[in-house]
Amino acid sequence: MVNHLVIENLKHRPVRTGLSILAIAFSVTLVLTIVGLSDGMLEDNRERARGAGADVIFRSPTASFGTGGGAAPLNEKLIPYLETQPHVTIAAGVLMHSLQFPNSLHGIDLDRSSRMAGGIRFLSGGPFRQETDIIVDEFYAREKKLRVGSKIPLLNKEWIVCGIVESGKLGRMFVQLPVLQDLTSNPGRITQIYLKVDRPENIPAVVAGLKKNQPDYGVNTMEEVLSAFSADKVPALTIFLKVIVGISVAIGFIFVFLSMYTAVLERTREIGILKALGASPAFIVNILLRESLLLAVLGAITGILFSFGTRYLFLVTIPASMQQKITPLWWPKALLIALLGALLGTLYPGLKAAKQDAIEALSYD
Amino acid sequence: MTDAMVEIRQLKKIYHQGDVEVQALRGVDLTVAKGEFVAIAGHSGSGKSTLFNILGGLTPPTAGTVHLNGQDLLALTEGERTELRKRTVGFIFQKYNLLPTLSAQENIDIAKYIAGNKSAPDANFQEVLQLLGLSDRLNHKPRAMSGGEQQRVAIARALVNHPALLLADEPTGNLDTENSNLVLDLLRDLNHRLHQTIIMITHNPEAAAFADRIVHMRDGRIVS
Ligand SMILES: Nc1ncnc2c1ncn2[C@@H]1O[C@H](COP(=O)(O)OP(=O)(O)O)[C@@H](O)[C@H]1O
Ligand SMILES: [Mg+2]
Numbered sequence: 001m002v003n004h005l006v007i008e009n010l011k012h013r014p015v016r017t018g019l020s021i022l023a024i025a026f027s028v029t030l031v032l033t034i035v036g037l038s039d040g041m042l043e044d045n046r047e048r049a050r051g052a053g054a055d056v057i058f059r060s061p062t063a064s065f066g067t068g069g070g071a072a073p074l075n076e077k078l079i080p081y082l083e084t085q086p087h088v089t090i091a092a093g094v095l096m097h098s099l100q101f102p103n104s105l106h107g108i109d110l111d112r113s114s115r116m117a118g119g120i121r122f123l124s125g126g127p128f129r130q131e132t133d134i135i136v137d138e139f140y141a142r143e144k145k146l147r148v149g150s151k152i153p154l155l156n157k158e159w160i161v162c163g164i165v166e167s168g169k170l171g172r173m174f175v176q177l178p179v180l181q182d183l184t185s186n187p188g189r190i191t192q193i194y195l196k197v198d199r200p201e202n203i204p205a206v207v208a209g210l211k212k213n214q215p216d217y218g219v220n221t222m223e224e225v226l227s228a229f230s231a232d233k234v235p236a237l238t239i240f241l242k243v244i245v246g247i248s249v250a251i252g253f254i255f256v257f258l259s260m261y262t263a264v265l266e267r268t269r270e271i272g273i274l275k276a277l278g279a280s281p282a283f284i285v286n287i288l289l290r291e292s293l294l295l296a297v298l299g300a301i302t303g304i305l306f307s308f309g310t311r312y313l314f315l316v317t318i319p320a321s322m323q324q325k326i327t328p329l330w331w332p333k334a335l336l337i338a339l340l341g342a343l344l345g346t347l348y349p350g351l352k353a354a355k356q357d358a359i360e361a362l363s364y365d
Numbered sequence: 366m367t368d369a370m371v372e373i374r375q376l377k378k379i380y381h382q383g384d385v386e387v388q389a390l391r392g393v394d395l396t397v398a399k400g401e402f403v404a405i406a407g408h409s410g411s412g413k414s415t416l417f418n419i420l421g422g423l424t425p426p427t428a429g430t431v432h433l434n435g436q437d438l439l440a441l442t443e444g445e446r447t448e449l450r451k452r453t454v455g456f457i458f459q460k461y462n463l464l465p466t467l468s469a470q471e472n473i474d475i476a477k478y479i480a481g482n483k484s485a486p487d488a489n490f491q492e493v494l495q496l497l498g499l500s501d502r503l504n505h506k507p508r509a510m511s512g513g514e515q516q517r518v519a520i521a522r523a524l525v526n527h528p529a530l531l532l533a534d535e536p537t538g539n540l541d542t543e544n545s546n547l548v549l550d551l552l553r554d555l556n557h558r559l560h561q562t563i564i565m566i567t568h569n570p571e572a573a574a575f576a577d578r579i580v581h582m583r584d585g586r587i588v589s
Contacts, residue, residue, distance in 0.1 A: 001478040008466035273462045276423065277476045278451030280444070359423050362458055363414060
């Protein structure tokens with residue numbers, strides 16, 4: 001009976017009900033999209049790092065994880081030295097140059113990097129032939145509408161796309177290592193070196209050996225590096241997330257508050273009627289609470305559905321820059337956010353309704 | 366106890382409007398027997414609605430004694446007055462006051478629900494519905510019903526929990542003559558056939574004439 005009244009009340013004002021649901025949905029979508037993007041982009045980075053096919057990464061000890069800056073702290077003479085180490089089958093140096101976030105340009109030795117990745121498949125075009133050649137991955141090509149022969153201006157130079165490769169191998173944009181070294185005034189220098197080990201069980205031995213022989217450098221297994229690509233290891237990201245969650249609760253709160261507040265004002269008479277029939281203040285508050293919690297649940301579900309929509313939008317528009325993951329683990333949290341906003345928003349209107357004088361409501365127009 | 370349904374002695378009610386005291390009731394004495402149909406007549410401002418609100422447990426009295434069905438209303442807490450409204454009294458208002466989002470049947474059901482009355486529809490109440498002639502309109506929402514129909518639904522709602530006292534404040538104030546007579550006939554029928562005790566407030570002498578007895582009020586007192 002009470003639930004029926006709640007549903008009829010919500011149906012009675014479809015526009016207000018719809019707007020409240022949309023507002024809650026919006027805040028839920030906001031949270032899920034931000035979480036999905038941070039997870040998605042980290043995972044994308046992780047996948048590409050894994051796609052490089054390396055088992056061990058050799059870096060300067062001062063280097064930060066991930067797609068380093070423009071720094072090139074290593075001498076490329078280390079590559080042949082590392083390649084002669086026991087169990088190391090390939091050593092490939094990479095020079096990374098950060099472009100506008102989140103892209104970076106990779107200077108690579110195509111032959112070595114390709115062998116390490118177990119072959120890089122060209123969707124169209126082929127390997128480098130001249131100095132101005134650039135290889136891009138399919139996501140970047142899609143986002144920037146590039147095809148073989150397209151020209152890209154980068155680092156005060158015009159590049160020509162010579163090949164488009166499948167995504168998920170190391171990076172999105174590749175040029176020849178010496179060309180990038182020249183352009184960035186880093187002759188003979190590289191950012192890090194990827195090592196392939198003959199068998200997985202030999203990886204610890206290789207790492208141990210290198211740490212002993214080259215104590216001045218950073219040596220990590222790929223697994224160690226990958227585990228650093230997670231949201232909870234990036235403090236700025238977790239703070240950012242908390243802010244977004246806070247904003248979402250606030251949006252939910254404001255809309256449910258307005259919705260319930262106007263509902264209480266508008267329903268002075270109905271509340272008076274219920275009181276005349278013997279409804280206690282708790283009964284009245286209970287009805288309002290159920291109304292707003294129902295709004296919150298519907299809003300959360302709509303918000304979850306919307307997050308599939310934003311994911312689709314990112315996928316068709318900027319697949320190379322932003323990747324959104326669908327994060328079911330966050331769905332209960334999103335629901336809690338919506339419920340919390342709704343609960344807070346109902347407090348004051350509920351108290352107001354409970355205190356309302358029945359006589360005044362019933363006797364006047 | 367006597368068989369009085371209502372016993373009022375020297376009832377006073379003072380409203381405080383800011384610093385101003387409004388003496389709405391200045392010492393009312395009234396006895397209504399069980400099964401009686403009493404009309405309270407009087408000009409606007411004479412205190413009729415105030416008496417109605419006190420008897421209905423909507424507002425506490427200031428002084429005097431009020432016994433309703435053996436209960437002393439002066440001693441009631443807010444929570445006890447809520448309980449009183451559930452079962453002891455049923456209200457009919459000038460403005461029908463149905464819940465607009467519910468159908469006629471649901472408007473009746475919610476009164477039962479609030480009172481915690483889980484009994485199946487009883488023969489007695491079926492007779493009420495028969496008298497009201499509402500059977501085929503019960504699935505309509507108030508806005509699809511005429512004023513007369515809405516008032517009859519309100520009567521059904523007021524009676525569903527078998528209140529000891531049916532209180533009506535200007536029940537025909539918004540109705541045309543035909544519908545007024547219909548509603549007043551109904552109240553009289555309910556009183557005659559089911560011995561329902563009724564106190565009806567009205568300033569219309571024709572409406573008051575339907576009652577067993579007419580009590581006149583002026584300036585917060587009963588004058589005859
Ligand atoms: N809630 C209230 N606050 C202050 N004064 C009130 C209130 N209700 C009624 N009054 C005053 O009490 C007097 C009696 O009013 P009421 O009982 O409504 O009379 P009636 O129903 O006979 O018109 C009037 O002077 C009215 O202005
Ligand atoms: Mg009045």
